[in-house]
Amino acid sequence: MEELRFDIQYPGGRTERSVVQSARVVIGSGAHCDVRLAPDQAAFEHVVVEMLPEGTRLTRVAKEMASLDGNAFSITTLGPCGTVVLGQTVVRIERAAVAVAAANGKLGAGVLLKGVVLAMLLGAVLVISNMPEEGVGRAPADLPELFPAQEITCARTDPAEAAALASDTHAIADGARERSPFEPREAVAAVKAYDLAAACYTLAGDPEAAAETSRTARELEAATRGELRARRVRLERMLAVKDYEIARQDVVVLRALLEGQRGPYVSWLAKVAQELKSRRAGKG
Structure with missing residues (x-):
């Protein structure tokens, strides 16, 4: 490997x-x-x-x-x-x-971290640890849906107005996508804006622009889902090995991606964030 x-x-x-x-x-x-x-x-x-x-x-x-x-x-x-x-x-x-040690079909301890990365690539689910000393418990299994299915309609009915709105919304989406590596929540906003732009392109009678914009939305949506899953797995691994600095970074990104969402995983993240904050304050 x-x-x-x-x-x-x-x-x-x-x-x-x-x-x-x-x-x-x-x-x-x-x-x-x-x-x-x-x-x-x-x-x-x-x-x-x-x-x-x-x-x-x-x-x-x-x-x-x-x-x-x-x-x-x-x-x-x-x-x-x-x-x-x-x-x-x-x-x-x-x-x-990458040296891989094997014994009785199991990975050796020396390659445990590499195995985590491989599991992510294969789509495997890592059984995660918790932070028992902090009392946050094990992470809930289910993640909130980042992009729930919904019908997107253009806010304009006149084709010329729809074309103008499509162009403006497309530009907003491009800007959000460019900011997303540094502001993760912008990726979610960009996907929604691309979908709205595609709907308006369709109403304006420009199917090629609609198809291209929709393709961009789906690519960004897939990449953002992948980012969410990868961050989740790494956070759980970093908590297991007590690398709290990297864990803090992942908590920030995960909470940004899930901003406005509710559910057990979001509540668990809030607990982890508070525990990590308390741990850092205790060090100070």
């Missing part, structure tokens, strides 16, 4: 590591991207990294420039590691093998 490791240095000096066990990784500013950068640093989809038997291929899919080890590229092959620059963001990429 192999993985791709991304060591990211943002403008201003902040650094972050992202590890992805997938044969194809997208770097860009879109909410669906595996490695997400700021919109002023990367295009919606900027570079695609693919692990192939013959090597690691990098493909620039945006018109904006990207460089590998100081050389601009459209398609190139990465060595064992290399440094990609997008805007003022530096991303060091390394392809590395």
Whole structure:
């Protein structure tokens, strides 16, 4: 098994590591991207990294420039590691093998964390731990529905007015999508705005624009659902290993995505947030 490791240095000096066990990784500013950068640093989809038997291929899919080890590229092959620059963001990429120990068909303790990532990719459900000492209990099994089914109708009846509203709403949706990597709740707002724009394009007699806008909505919806599930699994894992700093980050994103929702999971998240806040205050 192999993985791709991304060591990211943002403008201003902040650094972050992202590890992805997938044969194809997208770097860009879109909410669906595996490695997400700021919109002023990367295009919606900027570079695609693919692990192939013959090597690691990098493909620039945006018109904006990207460089590998100081050389601009459209398609190139990465060595064992290399440094990609997008805007003022530096991303060091390394392809590395993951040691897997097996005994009686079970994963060894040394690869437990990697197993969690693999389970996420396979859609498995991780049986999670709780924080018994904080008394928050085990996380409820069911998540609230981010995008409940509902009929979307355009607020205009005149085709010309519908076309104008579609254009305006489409622009609002694009803006929300671009902000979503940094304001997760914006992804939910963007999907709703895209759906409204599609309905208005249909009324305005522009089926091609309606279909394209609806496709964008479904792609963003799928990516946002994936983000919710991945954050949920990682939060539960971080609570299990008592990595409360990363747990705090995931709680912030999950609560933002589920803003305005109700139910057992939302209530549990609120309890976790309070416990983590108390724990941090206790350290201070």
